[in-house]
Amino acid sequence: MSETETTPPPASKPDFQAARRWNIVWVVPVIALLIGGWMIWRSMTSQGPVARVRFDTADGIAARKTEVRCRSVRVGFVKDVKLAEDLKSVLVYLELDPDNQGLLRRGTRFWVVRPRVSASTISGLDTLITGAYIELDPGPAGGEYHSRFIGRETPPATNRNIPGRRLTLTASEAGSLVAGSPIYYRGFEVGRIENRQLDIEHQRVTYDAFIREEYGALVTENTRFWNTSGIDIKAGADGFKVRTPSFQAMVSGGATFGVPEGVEPGEPVADGTVYTLFGNQDEAADSNFNPTMRFVLLFDQTVRGLVKSAPVEFRGIQVGRVADISFNYNQTPDDSRIPVLVEVDPSLLRRDAAESMGKSDNEFLTEAVGRGLRASLKTGSLLTGALFVDLDYYKEPSPGEFTKVGEYPSIPTISSGFAQLEAKLSAILDKIQALPLDDTMKKIGTAADEAATTVADARGALKEIEETAAAARKTLDSPEFAKLPADLRATLTSVEKSVSSVGPDGAIQGDLLRTLDELRAALRSMKSLTNAIDEKPNSLLFGRDTSGNPIPKA
Template sequence: MNKQALVGAFVVGGIGLGVAAFVLFGNFHPFTRMEKAVLIFHGASSGLSVGAPVTFRGVQVGAVDKVVIEYNPQTRDAYIPVYVTMRPDNITLTNSSAHHFPTIRDLVSQGLRGEMNLKSFVTGSSEIDLDFAPDTPAVMHPDIATLTEIPTKQSSIQAMTQTLQNLPFKELGDNANATLAAVRELSDKLDRDMPTLIESIRATSDHSRDMIDASRDLVTHLQPELEHTLNSLNRLADAGSDQLTARGKELQALLLSSNQTIQKAGESLNNIQSITSPRSADRANLEASLRDIAAAASALRGFANDVERNPQLLLTGRH
């Protein structure tokens, strides 16, 4: 009986150690609240398999239980429902009063969203990443989801893949081919026209060199004449300066004489004005003399008329 009891205790101990190891190192947590949910992706889910981790900002909060395909023959749309088991107790909501453990539905109402990201570039495996994104619209699929649904959003890798898929590669290829054809045509045209162009440039260069040589010879020939002309101009300028210097005194004397003459003319005008003034005595005397001269002229005219009628008056005189 002691041996059987010892064997029984050993067996019970082994079972206990196995259960403890399964609880500690496995995904079985008998005392943790577990909840199931589904994430529905519209598109490919390459690399996602059963057992893939579900993380929240790098912290694992669950695992993938099942990946199925939902296909609608009428719309030809394929959806990938991913069923997961989560431990929401790992996430708490904080308010002003106390902490409380939310349900998955509570987390979704707070803006919980899921996306599929590549876990390893080497193995190509993927995982589900959760995060709060209340600005992202919650697109639900009530006709597909049988559990609490966590809305999904497009990951950066999926957005990049979709962008690459939407690129018009055929149009880009056609444009590249057209560009290469244009470059080839331009190259052929340059090959044909380049020798002629080079020959024309060479001829133009030779002609320009001849013109430069001719201009150099002309400048060399005209240089002595230009120097002689410049020397003559210098001598003329010097002579002009000397003439101006020599005639400066004469011009000054001429200007002084002109000023004196103008002053005398002004004085004469003043005298004439004073003589011709109505109240001037000289004018009165002049007018009296003019009257006397006029009377004398009238007497002479009368005497001349008498002499003309009787010439003897010159001998006998008037009686």
């Protein structure tokens, strides 16, 4: 290269500038990110609590359509409906509004509102237009949060928001009481039966009862509940008793409560108190009677008409009741008397407090039996034939003492008035039957035949006398009679008068005819008596039937 070759000019230094950190292009994704985040936050914050409710069937329930209501206000909707794993029920997922989370707590109840028609209520008819919905009844205030529930198939009789007294009733049988049956106090409806269920462990039926708040004070410690469903007909020693409840109670069942007569009401009770539900009002009244001793009474007469729970009375006052009738209480082989087990409160037999001071029941009863206390069976009702046990003091009773028969003490018994009368009548009839009536009737018949023969002979004699008198009268009236001496005429006239006295118009014949008529009447009366005795032997005791009604003969 020559020295004259020129050197290239130096390269220019590049001008570096910092790149821009923000570009308008990024505005769109940033905005999209913000909107997406806001939507996520909004979705999370706007989503309400979810609860799962198990129902037997999903009839009328549709996801995203069926509403959840509380007091007729929409509080959520059905989110999803699935079949349970056991294939025996359905799982309904409910989504409530966010501000209604407090409704999901322990004790909350759910049920499907559909059209329902029963003997006691008609409800849910509006769902024929709006469709079925799920009703929510919140649990007790302050309960802990809960999200798993078992739905009811039937709506409760009352909602928890209604203030009142909630009680539990127990009974040996269900009867006709159902959920919704009314509860009455003196014929006025004051509450309802909310639910019933079978207690398998105790073999009893339990009811959840609700009494409205304004009537809650009527339920006290000594209150008794009894069933008033249907017509109550009772035939006992007191005769017939018929009680008819209201028409609604007869159709749908019902219960009544009250305090037995002569018992103090006591203090009001709290929620959850348990009461026994008696079968009828008489059982509820008898529940206040608490006998303290049991006795065995041995009767040598029939006990037909005596039943369990028959009253035991002392001069018209009930002091006990019949507990059982069984031969098991008398183990003596040769004793054919019928044992009757009774429950008695001996304090009701004591006339005053002085009589009971310092004496036990056994001592008192021992002295009472010594003073003539005896038991007997008496008829309480001639219409029903029901018997009851009567305790009373007798002046000269049959010998007896207060002893024990098996494991129970025993009070001596005597025959009742009807039993004694029956025995006396039987004895009289036996004596009448033992009389020789057949021989007597034969003798009376023979006497009647002889009397008839005598009457016929007497009539013949009278006829002959009449003929003789007529002949004598003809002789006296003849001309030849005038030619006879005066003494002879006087004698014949006297004879004619004597004969005339027994003639048709004579006094002797009249007396004889009257005697025959009386004899004939006596024979007719005797025949009538024999016929009456033959047809009805007891007519000598009770007289003839004067009712005029004919009695057909066999």
